[in-house]
Amino acid sequence: MEKKLLNSPKxxxxxxxxxxxxxxxxxxxxxxxxxxxxxxIDQSLTDKNKSEFLRLTEELKNIS
Structure with a gap:
């Protein structure tokens, strides 16, 4: 069994x-x-998905 000392280095x-x-x-x-x-965002532009583009650009602004 391992002994523990009160003042052992931590x-x-x-x-x-x-x-x-x-x-x-x-x-x-x-x-x-x-x-x-x-x-x-690039993919949303390729897909011409305006709502996704707007959502993602807003998210990017919020974390910047």
Missing amino acids: PKVNVIDSLFAEMVLDTALLKFRKEQIRQK
Whole structure:
């Protein structure tokens, strides 16, 4: 059985590194989502789907 010591060293989480990683991930996800919407906008233009085009352009404006 494993013994636990009260004052045993615990791994330290570097808060700044954690925040930086979160910012990088958020930025990457936003960039990916914008690209997805742009591709759908292009497709709506190809399909001449005005309502979809308007909906997607509004969505893109809201996340930018």
